[in-house]
Amino acid sequence: MEKTFTFLQQELRGAGRVLGPCPDSPRAPLAREALRVQEQSEQLAQELREVSHNRASLRGRLRELRQYLHVLREGQRFTSLPAPLGSPPRPRALSEREPILDPSLHQHLDRKINFVAGVIHPWRVSAFERLLWRACRGYLVASFVEMPEPMEDPATGESITWVIFLISYWGEQIGQKIRKISDCFHCHVYPYPESEASRADTMSGLHSQIQDLSVVLEETEQYLAQVLDKVVLALPTWRVQIQKMKAIYLILNQCSFDVTEKCLIAEVWCPVRDLTQVQEALRQGSYKSGSSVECFVQRIPTSESPPTLIRTNKFTAGFQSIVDAYGVASYQEVNPAPYAIITFPFIFAIMFGDVGHGLLMFLFALWMVLYENSPSLQQASNEIWLTFFEGRYLILLMGAFSIYTGFIYNECFSKATVIFPSAWSVATMANHSSWSSDYLATHPSLTLDPNVTGVFQGPYPFGIDPIWSLATNHLNFLNSFKMKMSVVLGIVHMGFGVLLGVFNHVHFQQRHRLVLELLPEMVFLLALFGYLVFLIFYKWVKFSAADSLVAPSILIHFIDMFLFTSNAGNLPLYRGQVPVQTVLVALALASVPVLLLGTPLYLCCRRRASRTSRPAPVAAAEQEPLLEGQEAGNSVNATKEDVESGGPSPDAEHSDFAEIFMHQAIHTIEYCLGCVSNTASYLRLWALSLAHAQLSEVLWTMVMRNGFVRLSYAGGVVLVPVFAAFAVLTVAILLVMEGLSAFLHALRLHWVEFQNKFYVGAGYKLCPFAFAPDAWE
């Protein structure tokens, strides 16, 4: 049946019709309905074939008649002129071609002259002439003329200007030779009536025939159009129906036969929550198909690991997909996606912080979200656009968070906003230092000393003080701030990742890991890097501009902590710093062997203990819930034990101690080294936000500033194209390029630095059967 459909579709395309999509979604047809569809479609195809065939033959006939008409008309030109016998219209060496006949002989032979007229392909003309000349030795006169209008070649379908030839000869045998030769050359030969009157009769007859034929042809074309209309109406629905049938049979083929060979058995994965729905559907299906035996569902035990199904709505789907892109969660593992809904846009925003750009991104995403139900947006074919559209909620949150961080960094298209009055007072400093004009002229850069009363009036209420955007040491200040911020955020993020492991350990009944893995991991992280965070905050709080000259350097303290040395010039931050640091380092170092050896030793002991006692209780405990299910028979209601325990399968018992130890050693090394390298990796938050700020400033300075240079009113007109260029470059460079870059780095931070603290991601997705017509083409 699909072949018939393809044929119909080809015919439609040939006639220039377009097949529209199926308007409704028809049900899958039963077997007898399918037969009906098959009959109808074959009938239509047959009709179509007949009509096309008729049309082709009619067209061929018409063409022949027309050619004949032309032949007669042109031929008249030669034979109606008595004196120059067959003077050819084309310039040629006349002496060679024409036999020398004097008029007396012409009248004598006139009665016996016969004609062969026909049409030949223009490329074969010269060969034809030559052969005729050689074969008939001059006892003929051949004249060639081109047809006035080009006609279609039946074989190739292209339109060629045919050449009409008229051969006058005398003698029977020459006539036969000529006919044979023209047959070889695939010429169409037409009977050429000799006398004027018969020629005129034939011509008028041809005229009327051509007219009749044209009328018939028109009717045929109309009928063909009607048949095509019918096809256009019916074809889409049929195709969807047949595709549904194919899908059903494909699924049925995957089932296996029962022992009695009377029914099919399918082994499926099904969410426990949907079991009642499945039963309902089976019951309805049996009822509708009118069979006597009901289909039913039964639980069977399996040792395979089940697939992962995470139910999402349109908002969470985007975030779940970026987590799944790294690895689908293992069965019943903790899912980082709900946390990523907030942490991912936030980490993106730290690298992207700018109020103006964030606002543009937010508005763009808002437009996509508000119009998400419009069909023109949903059915776009551009893949890049579809990717943006799928992530519209992602972009919405990213934009919103970027506005927030933009206010923190106090950047709006690289300009600071003065929402609150600045806390620095230049006037006070000027009055205090009594800067004279000469002093100002010779010193291009001046320092505002916060130790002078009145110069610095306290911290800015929200964000960074706008005066920094006018300061030349803007970057010195901002770099220190952003680097410390990146490290703090990184350690918090990683600590959170380690904590999420608690859910995994509790759920999979591995409480020993809480003490033997989580605890040493947290101790290591917090003792070293948590202490660094503490130092950062402590220094921010305790030290002020008054003791800025003697303020201790955290970096040197941190290095000295590991080397167990001390630097005389570096004052301690608080009393008793050295012993505290020693204890912390000792704690961290002590946690490493616990992490390395704890779990393997514990598992080893447990195995030895279980080998001495009977292994049966362990196995029986696992079998119980399954027995319950089978006892209950067909009524399968979800109870707590019904859920498959996809945790450590019995195979774990058989692995070597060496393998466990190796695995744990790798984990320890990865974790400890990872703590250091991942903390440094978070510095990309600083790097990218710096890059974004600098790019934004460069764009403003080099593009937008040119619009303000002219002071006359012409400057206003110049500002129009300058602003247009600024807008286009902002979108292209700062929104698209920087946005993608920050997105990528935020994603990497999540996938690697965050998720390798707790996530395994070795599962596979549940792919239920779904019918989309296009997928089955």
Add this chain to the structure above:
Amino acid sequence: MVSLLCCGPKMAACGLVLSAWGVVMLLLLGIFFNVHSAVLIEDVPFTEEDFKDGPERIYRLYEQVSYNCFIAAGLYALLGGFSLCQGRLNKRKEYMVR
């Protein structure tokens, strides 16, 4: 009458977005220049002499730049209106039977 339609639907939409953004941003910039915001000092085309005799000359410069911004905002409003008309003409052409 010759057809007034010279842009396609996408270009009209781009023009509209650009004009809206231009109007809002240039208006705000004009207002900020008008109140002599210190943050925008680098954008004002001053020379050495403008710094003599008090801030009055700098303030005049600020105000001139702000007027330029307002002119540009007005021109963008015109461009926006033009894009809106083009967009509407495009929509009308879509509905007409060819």
